[in-house]
Amino acid sequence: MTVTRSALANELLDRLGWSSRTCHELVDIFFAEICAGLAAGDKVQLPRFGVFVLREKKARPGRNPRTGEPRDIAARRVVTFKTSHHLRKHCNRGVYLPPMDRGNQEVHDQLTTVGPPPEPQ
Incomplete structure (x- = not known):
């Protein structure tokens, strides 16, 4: 999905x-x-999710993959994303509970102690 x-x-x-x-x-x-x-040019931080950062890439020589012809690749800005520890932890366990769903601590503890997600078939 x-x-x-x-x-x-x-x-x-x-x-x-x-x-x-x-x-x-x-x-x-x-x-x-x-x-x-x-x-x-600001860093965008979304707590418990991750950080978006804009990086400057320098101009560099490259090649057209189809023809092999040398070309210059222009300088550009690219967006990178680094996941938070919390998101990685929840993705690896197969469970994500947003902060608003944490009303019942016992249920939260049960769900976050689930093992790794099942192997793909």
Whole structure:
């Protein structure tokens, strides 16, 4: 399953009961703020999720893979993402509990002690 903007907005709609339009606008604003922060050269930190960083790559020589012809690759900015320890831990266990779902500590402890995810078939 792929998580899309629409799926995120629908999840907000189900959880919060706001209007569909409001939920879609909220998702769009969220991503626009991340893009604006990166475009300004800022680091975007999402606690318990990860960090987006804009890196400058220098110009370098390269080759056209089809023809083998040498070409110059222009300098550019690229976005990198580093996952947080919490996200890696939860992905490796196959369980992710967002902070809002932690009302019952006993259930949380049971779910976070699950072993590694099953082997793919």
